[in-house]
Amino acid sequence: MGIEIVKIRKYNKDYYKAWDNFVISSNNGTIFHLQKFLNYHPKGRFSWHHLIFEEKDNIIALLPAQLKGDKLISPAGASFGSFVTQDISYDSIEEIVITFLKYCRKEGIREIYLTPPPLVYYKSMTMNIDYALLYHGFQYEKHLYSSVVNLKKIKRLHDFDKRARNAIRKAVKSGVEVIIGDDYESFYPILTENKRKFNLPPTHTLDELRKIKRLLPDMLKLFLAYKDGSLIGGSLIFICNMKTLLSFYIALDYEYQQLRPINKVLYEIIQWGYENNYEFFDIGVNQDTASRNSMDLNKTLVSFKASMGARCFFRSTFKASVH
Numbered sequence: 001m002g003i004e005i006v007k008i009r010k011y012n013k014d015y016y017k018a019w020d021n022f023v024i025s026s027n028n029g030t031i032f033h034l035q036k037f038l039n040y041h042p043k044g045r046f047s048w049h050h051l052i053f054e055e056k057d058n059i060i061a062l063l064p065a066q067l068k069g070d071k072l073i074s075p076a077g078a079s080f081g082s083f084v085t086q087d088i089s090y091d092s093i094e095e096i097v098i099t100f101l102k103y104c105r106k107e108g109i110r111e112i113y114l115t116p117p118p119l120v121y122y123k124s125m126t127m128n129i130d131y132a133l134l135y136h137g138f139q140y141e142k143h144l145y146s147s148v149v150n151l152k153k154i155k156r157l158h159d160f161d162k163r164a165r166n167a168i169r170k171a172v173k174s175g176v177e178v179i180i181g182d183d184y185e186s187f188y189p190i191l192t193e194n195k196r197k198f199n200l201p202p203t204h205t206l207d208e209l210r211k212i213k214r215l216l217p218d219m220l221k222l223f224l225a226y227k228d229g230s231l232i233g234g235s236l237i238f239i240c241n242m243k244t245l246l247s248f249y250i251a252l253d254y255e256y257q258q259l260r261p262i263n264k265v266l267y268e269i270i271q272w273g274y275e276n277n278y279e280f281f282d283i284g285v286n287q288d289t290a291s292r293n294s295m296d297l298n299k300t301l302v303s304f305k306a307s308m309g310a311r312c313f314f315r316s317t318f319k320a321s322v323h
Contacts, residue, residue, distance in 0.1 A: 006060070006099040011035075011050035019052070022059050027087040028122045028129075030240040031219050032078035033064055040211045046076045051103075053096050061085045061096050070110040079246070082116035082318070087124040090132065097132045104322045112320045113141065118313040120148050120280040121244045133318050141319035142294050147302065147310035149281040154309030155274040157267070164263060164307040171264035174227070178234075178261075178268040181224045184209055186231045191251040198289045202249065209236075223269055225261035232256040235265050244280040245273050266308050283310050 011019065016035050023029035031037050038048075046066040053061035062084040066076035075081025083096065104112060114133070119125055157165055188206045195202050204212070213220050224234040233252040240246050247269070252262050266283065273281050283305045288296040302312075 005055070006095050007054045008099060008103050009052050009054065011048075011052055011062075015052060018059060019050075019062060022062060023084055024241075025086070026062075026084045027124055027126070028117060029062075029084040030080050030117050030121055030244075031216065031238055032075060032080045032117075032240070033062065033084050034216075036215050037212065038064060038077060040208055040215060041077045048076070051100070053099070060088065060092065063100070067109070070108060071113065072104060072109045072111070073113045075115060079248075080115060080117040080121070080240075080315075082114040083129055085129070087126065088128075090128045093128045094132045094135070097129075097136050101136060101320075101322065110322055112138075112322060113317060114138070114319075115315065115317045117240070117244075118146055118148070118282070118315050120282065120313055121240060123241075123243055130316075130318075133320075136320075138318040138320040141317045143317075144285040144287055144294070144315040145297055145302065146285050146313050146315045147283045147305035148313045149270055149283065149309045150311070151270060151274045151279055151281055155270060160267075160309055161307045164267075164309075167260035167263035167307075168267050171225075171260045174259040176232070176259055176261045176264050177226045178264055179224055179226070180221055180272075182213070182222060183224060183231065184213070184222065187222060187224065187234050187236070187251060190231070190233065190253050191249055193253075194251045200289060221272075223265050223272075225265050227256060227259060227261070232259070233261040233265060235262075235269060237269060239278075240282075243278065244282060245269070245278050246282045247284050250284070263308070270308070282313075283308070285315060 020034050020036055023033045047068065049065045049067040049072060051063040051065065052059055063074055064081050065072050065074035085093065116129065153159065157168060184206060191202050219239045221237040221239065222234060223237065225232050235247045236249040238246045238248050250262060270281055286298050286301045287294060288298045
């Protein structure tokens, strides 16, 4: 295959710096692959099984993961996982996948679940990893519908459809102001109330959000909408890598829904992202959380995000049974 034998070793804290440096310089790594991010979880929450792939003692790939019985799952405690690599050849990727499957057989791992970041998170877009996984026995378990704005094409008011333009103008005329702030304490109750409508808690506690902000202060941006000095909504953005932003939370005080503050918030994020040289803004997935079918859509949400210029990208999960 043109490369040396790939070796696998389990991660330990001695590799902390090397791991995160590799993620930052990689082709497809995100904030969710960083040990600094994963360290916000309390000890014992997950049975970590992070793997390092080496060739000639040089790291060529990483896999953050947990073991759950005889299942290896990546990500754990994050949005994206799967293999992190440089922009390497298909032959190299295939050798990594083959070596990984041999390792899983040896370790008694019976099922593997991998959810990589969508294609828009890759510095150099390639589906080499996807092809190698599918060729070697993985199948798609599910696809989630993620709404993504191309910041090179959608950046100014006239780029949105008429419905979105009118909503943004209404927010401006109504005196809605949007700033980047740190008032997580005021944002969180609005978020919690929104989640309660769907019988779901926020993914993170308030203390966990504070901890992530302390660990990665430059990679979280909280856009907050105010009306007459009162907080009425906002969105928490994760700067996932140098290419793509992710709206992890959107929250609205529904008493002010008619003022269209979320349209204004998303508009300001898009402007900020474009001006700071990001290429894509992922507004998040659009699943119907009340459905048993994980692929059922909240079509109202899809339509709303599409009005802001967003288009569909898959957030896919791969599954393999190991024999």
